[in-house]
Amino acid sequence: MRKKQTNRQKIFICLLVFLMLVVYICFIKSASIFRQVTTKKTQLKERTELDINSWFDDIYATCEGNVVAYGHEFFILKNVRLEQTNSLLFAVPCRSVDSKPYFFYSGYEGTPMTEWMLSITRRKDSEELIKVEYTFTVAIKRTEAHNIYHTLTEWFNIFVLSKHFKFNPQKVDVIFLDDRPPGAMDETWHTLYRRVYYAKNLPEPTVFKTLILSPIGYESPLRLPFLKKVEGIEEFSDYFLQGFGINERKKLNCARLRVVIIWRHDYNSHPERAEAGGTIFRKIQNEAEVLQQLKDSLPGHEIIDILLENMGMKQQLQLMAHTDVLIGMHGAGNAHALFLPSHAVLLELFPLDSPYDKIQYFRAFCLWRNLTYVSWQNEDKNNDLPNYYTFVPPTVIDTYIKSIYKGLCS
Known part of the structure; x- marks a missing residue:
């Protein structure tokens, strides 16, 4: 009898947790500014040509310029409050929303961009700002954070963004939107950029004046081995070495x-x-x-x-x-x-x-x-x-x- 009662309690608890999860998801979706953001699969790996400038085409701007998406690859948030509790929460000032459907390209491994944009809510004009971060900040979700090749794809993406938006990578902050454990690549992150930290370690909700949600490494040109060329590859190589104080290479x-x-x-x-x-x-x-x-x-x-x-x-x-x-x-x-x-x-x-x-x-x-x-x-x-x-x-x-x-x- 006691065993049956215990089983009923377990079933009840499971149902309660499930219902709470459903309510939470419904709340997040209902609070989100964007309702019609989807993902579109691409077959990038087979491509032999790619104009990296296409990342910056087809600009979608809304919320008085506080949300700007580029090339169906990534987006930028202005005056955004970021906090991470059980999940990432973005909130921007927004009086008017362009309600047209929008999509992000996704390769074989998927993209977090759709989920991130669906998690954007309105920030109240009257809310008290606890902390404001004025430094240009790049947010990234790392994939295989211990692997130099996969991490190079992420570093290259940030380099591409820096060339287009004309910022010095060494003077920007990088914030990780993941929970990867510490590893051998950490030294390089801290060498190449001004400051590196985790969103989960923010002591309080923080407002970022400019936050770029960088494309993940799986979407990098360095992941497309059949491309005939990649613009900026030599400049990136020099920049990377110079970041470690290496200015010359061996002559034959x-x-x-x-x-x-x-x-x-x-x-x-x-x-x-x-x-x-x-x-x-x-x-x-x-x-x-x-x-x-x-x-x-x-x-x-x-x-x-x-x-x-x-x-x-x-x-x-x-x-x-x-x-x-x-x-x-x-x-x-x-x-x-x-x-x-x-x-x-x-x-x-x-x-x-x-x-x-x-x-x-x-x-x-x-x-x-x-x-x-x-x-x-x-x-x-x-x-x-x-x-x-x-x-x-x-x-x-x-x-x-x-x-x-x-x-x-x-």
Whole structure:
């Protein structure tokens, strides 16, 4: 009897929670200024051309200019009160609303823009302002915050915004609209921008004079590997290095090449990696043999092997800006092709089962920067080993590195 009563209580509590959730959602929707904001799927990844200026076309402005959307990609809020309790809440002064339907483009991974715009409410003119933030602020929802490639897509988006709206990235604030745990990329966020903090850590509701809701990294041009070119990529590369005090890159010296090979090891650097047990895909099984072969094939040259997780970002960038040949199994570390000297070569290695035709991001980086890109993919099933290891034949390394040297120095 007592067990049945307990079950009834559990059912009652579940129903009560459900009803409260429904009421809350209905309240938020009814309070929202915008009712007809939707998402439209795009097939951006297959595109070969993209005019980044299209981000700033088709301007939709309402609420006396306090809400301005651009190119169906992102929007800006003026005089907006932001607070985060259980969810993000935006409130802007608004006497008149353009009620026409509006949509945001979304790739395969979705976009938060629709949800954010639907959460905008009216701010009362008479409300007391507790805190006003006058600094130009960029709000962003990070995706894979521990991954340098995915984070580069977010940094590039902010750079694109800075060029169009003519603000200095180093003098803006960045506010995270997510709850990602601390990670290795945090150092770089704090280096590139004036101040970086979480919306969830705001001590009180804050009014921002200008708040840009930046496109997420998944919607970045750097995520479109079939583009023939990306405007501003070289300028972004220089800006990024200069942010760390690096103003020069290595000149080609065929008497002393620097070859850097990136290893990939299992590791736990943050809670999200721990969920996967720290397992890393695409690892080289015979590291010592590969390293020795590089030294034998290029005697008298500088051969360096590294684990990126053991290096700070500035140390990584200083090394990459002075590297002639970068070698690595496919992985986020190869995004450092963005910072190599203009004559450099990227040699990217793939295991047997990698869908090479679908993961050409770093080939694209080299194309956009006019670097040389070379790839090798294992074709022998006996060389693909348990725990995501690949045996790379020393003869492959010898053949490829000698060919690369000849291409650079003949």
